[in-house]
Amino acid sequence: MQVQYDTDVPADETPSSCPYCQRPLGSEELVALHKGLDHWERLDDEERETFYDAYEDESEDLRTFRLKMLGILMLVYFGFLFTYSYFSANPFM
Amino acid sequence: MSDQSHRYRRLAVALVGTLLLAARAAAHGGALRASAGSLSVPTWLFLLTGGGVVGASFLLASFVTDRAFVRSIHDWHRTAAVDSVLNVGAKLTRALSVVVLAGIVAIGLFGPDGPDAAFRNAAILVVWVGWWAGYVATVYLVGNSWPAVNPWRAIADVLPSFGFDYPEKLGAWPSVVGLLALVWVEVVSPLADDPALLALVILGYSAFTLSGALLFGTDTWFETVDPVSRVFSYYGRVAPVQRTEEGNLELRLPGAALTEPKLVDGADEVAFVVALLWVTTYDGLVGTGAWETFARTVVGAGVPAVLLYPTVLLVGFGLFWGAYRLAARYSRKTAETYLTPQAIGRRLAPSLLPIAAGYHLAHFLGYFISLSPVLVGVLQNPMVPPINPVVIVLPAWFGMLAVTFVLVGHLLAVWVAHATAYDVFPGRLQAVRSQYPFVVVMVLYTMTSLWIVSTPSGSPPFV
Numbered sequence: 001m002q003v004q005y006d007t008d009v010p011a012d013e014t015p016s017s018c019p020y021c022q023r024p025l026g027s028e029e030l031v032a033l034h035k036g037l038d039h040w041e042r043l044d045d046e047e048r049e050t051f052y053d054a055y056e057d058e059s060e061d062l063r064t065f066r067l068k069m070l071g072i073l074m075l076v077y078f079g080f081l082f083t084y085s086y087f088s089a090n091p092f093m
Numbered sequence: 094m095s096d097q098s099h100r101y102r103r104l105a106v107a108l109v110g111t112l113l114l115a116a117r118a119a120a121h122g123g124a125l126r127a128s129a130g131s132l133s134v135p136t137w138l139f140l141l142t143g144g145g146v147v148g149a150s151f152l153l154a155s156f157v158t159d160r161a162f163v164r165s166i167h168d169w170h171r172t173a174a175v176d177s178v179l180n181v182g183a184k185l186t187r188a189l190s191v192v193v194l195a196g197i198v199a200i201g202l203f204g205p206d207g208p209d210a211a212f213r214n215a216a217i218l219v220v221w222v223g224w225w226a227g228y229v230a231t232v233y234l235v236g237n238s239w240p241a242v243n244p245w246r247a248i249a250d251v252l253p254s255f256g257f258d259y260p261e262k263l264g265a266w267p268s269v270v271g272l273l274a275l276v277w278v279e280v281v282s283p284l285a286d287d288p289a290l291l292a293l294v295i296l297g298y299s300a301f302t303l304s305g306a307l308l309f310g311t312d313t314w315f316e317t318v319d320p321v322s323r324v325f326s327y328y329g330r331v332a333p334v335q336r337t338e339e340g341n342l343e344l345r346l347p348g349a350a351l352t353e354p355k356l357v358d359g360a361d362e363v364a365f366v367v368a369l370l371w372v373t374t375y376d377g378l379v380g381t382g383a384w385e386t387f388a389r390t391v392v393g394a395g396v397p398a399v400l401l402y403p404t405v406l407l408v409g410f411g412l413f414w415g416a417y418r419l420a421a422r423y424s425r426k427t428a429e430t431y432l433t434p435q436a437i438g439r440r441l442a443p444s445l446l447p448i449a450a451g452y453h454l455a456h457f458l459g460y461f462i463s464l465s466p467v468l469v470g471v472l473q474n475p476m477v478p479p480i481n482p483v484v485i486v487l488p489a490w491f492g493m494l495a496v497t498f499v500l501v502g503h504l505l506a507v508w509v510a511h512a513t514a515y516d517v518f519p520g521r522l523q524a525v526r527s528q529y530p531f532v533v534v535m536v537l538y539t540m541t542s543l544w545i546v547s548t549p550s551g552s553p554p555f556v
Contacts (some may be wrong), residue, residue, distance in 0.1 A: 018123070
């Protein structure tokens with residue numbers, strides 16, 4: 001399904017854009033991903049290969065990102081745990 | 094799906110469970126209104142925990158990075174070919190609802206009146222307990238049956254229409270104004286105590302609605318202008334049962350229909366979704382003790398009481414709408430996209446609907462359960478209702494349920510926003526980053542909502 005989005009490009013930028021729907025995107029990787037997701041039927045083998053590579057690369061980045069998120073989650077969790085242990089009444093006192 | 098992502102998902106479930114338990118333990122005794130129990134932890138910590146649950150659920154959603162998995166959840170559906178059955182059924186329910194509407198108005202005008210009318214007059218009980226608390230909940234929990242029930246539409250269908258062209262420029266704005274106006278009337282006038290007044294307001298709304306349908310045609314009026322129908326059509330999108338283009342029924346996962354691209358189309362519809370969220374909050378806000386203190390102080394300082402409620406209604410709506418637009422503007426930066434903030438705002442607006450639904454349920458389920466035997470008793474003999482109606486007394490843990498509904502609404506909203514962002518942005522990391530500003534707004538809003546449902550109640554002064 002194709003959705004047309006309203007876009008707005010600042011005057012001093014010339015972004016890469018999709019050759020099929022002219023949607024401006026921030027980088028070549030995003031164009032490759034966008035083509036693979038929204039125009040899959042129209043791509044030749046080479047372009048599909050490019051999409052797979054971009055998706056793989058992105059998965060690498062995501063792995064690092066997930067680790068950071070996990071770190072923040074641990075902080076939130078233990079932050080709450082210690083805060084609660086400080087503020088709740090101890091039933092054994 | 095690799096083993097690794099399964100592991101992540103199990104981890105996610107375990108963490109959410111832990112956080113929810115922590116939040117529920119915190120809500121110990123924080124009952125919804127009336128039974129003002131004391132929290133076992135300071136209020137700020139309770140509110141922070143609620144915000145923490147929403148923030149953590151966003152962190153967990155960002156672990157779900159498999160596009161195919163997200164899509165499969167939202168595409169899952171089962172269709173039942175029942176269009177002919179539905180059409181016959183709709184004729185019956187519409188005829189019936191016109192009779193019910195006439196009955197409500199008649200009992201409102203000529204039925205039992207007096208100081209205890211709120212518990213003895215069938216008009217008040219049917220409208221507030223039956224319709225606004227009970228029926229609305231079925232719309233977002235099951236599906237939107239309002240088009241088949243709407244008595245005004247049934248009447249308008251048999252009336253002629255002048256077929257004037259509706260000015261396209263106006264879009265959904267009249268319904269935004271209508272929604273705010275209806276809530277203002279509901280807050281400042283004793284509609285839940287005075288049956289005759291309630292009947293008159295219904296008559297006024299009927300006259301307005303029917304003349305609108307007469308001028309512009311039934312479909313235009315009820316699909317564009319009528320605020321009540323629009324509330325139901327948006328609430329209905331949260332529900333698992335959806336109506337397809339062909340008129341069949343389709344079963345989907347709750348909230349799955351909210352990621353569709355054309356659901357909210359234009360700034361006017363975004364404003365309506367935000368208004369829906371705001372009026373639900375406003376309705377709760379004016380019932381708190383803190384509001385009572387605030388209102389008395391402000392009026393004591395010389396502000397006319399009659400201006401206080403509409404001003405706060407409009408200012409609050411402005412604040413909510415401004416916050417949402419600001420989040421959309423920042424989202425363009427964090428996601429490093431060329432989409433306009435308006436385009437981002439339009440796509441993500443439906444994710445606010447589960448929050449409104451969760452909040453409505455938190456607010457009205459207890460009310461519905463405790464007064465439903467009164468409703469049944471009164472309906473058995475509307476003109477001579479029982480003198481001492483039975484009211485169900487809710488157990489102490491019911492307040493925790495209310496808190497849970499608020500949180501579940503927020504969790505569903507976080508998920509819907511995540512899935513929508515995956516649909517909009519080609520980069521998965523970009524999609525997660527587009528959510529940062531919205532999550533900040535959601536966390537703040539959760540804390541506000543939890544404060545409203547857990548703070549001691551008051552009665553709105555000067556109304």
